[in-house]
Amino acid sequence: MQQVQVCIVGGGAVGLTLALGLAQANISVQVIDSGDEPQLLAEQFANRVSAISLASQRLFQRLNAWSAISASRxxxxxxxxxxxxxxxxxxxxxxxxxxxxxxxxxxxNDAIRYGLYSQLKTLSNAHLAFNTRYQSVHQTDSDVLITLDNGTPIMAKLLVAADGANSAIREQFKLPLTFWDxxxxxxxxxxxxxxxxxxxxxxxxxxxxxxxxxxxxxxxxxxxxxxxxxxxxxxxxxxxxxxxxxxxxxxxxxxxxxxxxxxxxxxxxxRMRYAKQWLDNRVVLMGDAAHTIHPLAGLGMNLGLKDAALLIDLLSDQNAQEFASHRVLREYERTRKLDAQKHIAMMQGLKExxxxxxxxxxxxxxxxxxxxxxxxxxxxxxxxxxxxx
The missing domain is CATH 3.30.9.10 (D-Amino Acid Oxidase, subunit A, domain 2)
Structure with a gap:
């Protein structure tokens, strides 16, 4: 059995940012993603891009990932x-x-992922499993047990669902969702x-x-x-x-x-999606699993990165008596829900x-x-x- 402090389901830019920040703070992490591992950019431009704000750039710089990201296009x-x-x-x-x-x-987006991935590979407490699916997730009051398709069990103190807009983790734990087309x-x-x-x-x-x-x-x-x-x-x-x-x-x-x-x-x-509940004991939502908004202002990726930045800060707090305590996770949920609500309302108003x-x-x-x-x-x-x- 592999034991880590945080297991992250989803190896997109938001999930990898969280993993890098936590690993650099001496917190052991496991990333699970069903897709291929990030690769160097192809010669042709990719369709999926993001408008990265100065705040997101500062986060990448803080994590020593900006130079790796900006080395690409x-x-x-x-x-x-x-x-x-x-x-x-x-x-x-x-x-x-x-x-x-x-x-x-x-x-x-591929350039962001590859830059983060290249930094994560240098850290011994960051474990990366791509082309890997999980079979089941069970939690107790103090732990989460994730069993991979190959039967490997992973025990973590916290499971972060960064598995996208159609989050399977969110659905499994029946976290209520508000949405409209x-x-x-x-x-x-x-x-x-x-x-x-x-x-x-x-x-x-x-x-x-x-x-x-x-x-x-x-x-x-x-x-x-x-x-x-x-x-x-x-x-x-x-x-x-x-x-x-x-x-x-x-x-x-x-x-x-x-x-x-x-x-x-x-x-x-x-579609707009907003999870009314981001937390179920030892399971927490992040990024598109928690919120999606209209792309007219290019804020979607930046909102997810703000989720990651706050959780990195909260979990890295050396003065905390208990790792990933309910109080800490509730602070994350409360703070980020308010910001997501503000931006959802703003995008809807602009669209109309x-x-x-x-x-x-x-x-x-x-x-x-x-x-x-x-x-x-x-x-x-x-x-x-x-x-x-």
């Missing part, structure tokens, strides 16, 4: 350009105006553009949903996230490559010049405001964006919230 962005297609409203942010080196970085689907793809991106993250709000052009490490490549109605997503996915390129050009008002899809498009439904072509909404959007863009102190508050400063 990383695209810092210095400008943000947000526009409403149906009104005169627009707002722009500049890192120089905020005395910041950049506003954030666009990074392929955003009535949006997100089309993601890598696009080669005629004009260089000039380190600018762009987003335009269309009547059916937002379209984001996110700069990648090559100045003529963007990662796009086009959130739209299921009907429109179906039409867009059915278009030929040439016609989809034309639709992109028109939707972004030609800001990036001619567009050419560099790889296949992918589409997935967007910018969706549709109602004349009153168009006026509110136009006036609101223009006012914020011209009021320095308020604009700076918005910007600092966005970059996690």
């Amino acid at each position: 990383v695209a810092p962005y210095h400008f943000m350009d947000v526009r409403d297609k149906d009104s005169f409203g627009k707002i722009a942010f500049n890192s120089d105006d905020l005395d910041l080196p950049e506003l954030g970085h666009i990074i392929e 955003y009535d949006h689907q997100a089309i993601v793809a890598t696009v080669k553009t005629q004009l260089p991106h000039q380190a600018t993250a762009r987003q335009v709000f269309l009547p059916t949903g937002p379209l984001a052009f996110l700069p990648l490490a090559d100045e003529h490549h963007h990662s796009i996230v086009w959130s739209t109605s299921p009907e429109q997503a179906q039409r867009l996915m059915a278009l030929s490559r040439e016609d989809f390129n034309k639709a992109l050009y028109a939707a972004i008002d030609g800001q990036c010049g001619l567009c050419e899809i560099a790889d296949d498009r992918a589409v997935f439904p967007l 405001l910018f969706e549709g072509a109602h004349p009153l909404k168009k006026v509110i959007r136009g006036v609101g964006l223009s006012l914020v863009d011209n009021l320095g102190p308020i604009k700076n508050l918005f910007a600092k919230e966005a970059v996690g400063k």
Whole structure:
């Protein structure tokens, strides 16, 4: 039987961040993931990217993982350009105006995972099991027993479910979930553009949903996230490559010049999920297993990393009388639930405001964006919230 202090189910960026922080604090960890171990990036850009905030970057730096992550393809962005297609409203942010080196970085999820994984492999108290499934989970008041498919038993003081939006751990322990369909689907793809991106993250709000052009490490490549109605997503996915390129050009008002899809498009439904209960004795939820939100502000990964950062701090507290006590786990649950609730409400409000072509909404959007863009102190508050400063 293998004994560790923390077992983490899920080897995504959030789970690996938690594992690295705990292992560096001399806490033994076991990571279990059914997928392949992280690999060096392929030559072609991956579809799944994240907008990493300055707060998340500071976390990676604290864990000595930032250099490993940034050794891959990383695209810092210095400008943000947000526009409403149906009104005169627009707002722009500049890192120089905020005395910041950049506003954030666009990074392929695979690059984040590989950077964290390469650091974890150097630590003797971090045990990594990829291409591995668990067979059963049982807990007592003081321990959790995880049995792997190959029969290997693992005893831990805490089990962290970082196993994604459709968390099997969450379902097994019947942790109640609130959810609703955003009535949006997100089309993601890598696009080669005629004009260089000039380190600018762009987003335009269309009547059916937002379209984001996110700069990648090559100045003529963007990662796009086009959130739209299921009907429109179906039409867009059915278009030929040439016609989809034309639709992109028109939707972004030609800001990036001619567009050419560099790889296949992918589409997935967007749903809000929020676990009403994140804790069951020695089992705790984290990241997408606890919350998912609309990607229109690029906050999903950063919210999960904030979960990991707090749990690292709480479990690493050398003054705690008991490891992973109920009081500590309740503090984690209470603090992170409040932050998740705030961001879920904010995303829902933004989605409803910018969706549709109602004349009153168009006026509110136009006036609101223009006012914020011209009021320095308020604009700076918005910007600092966005970059996690």
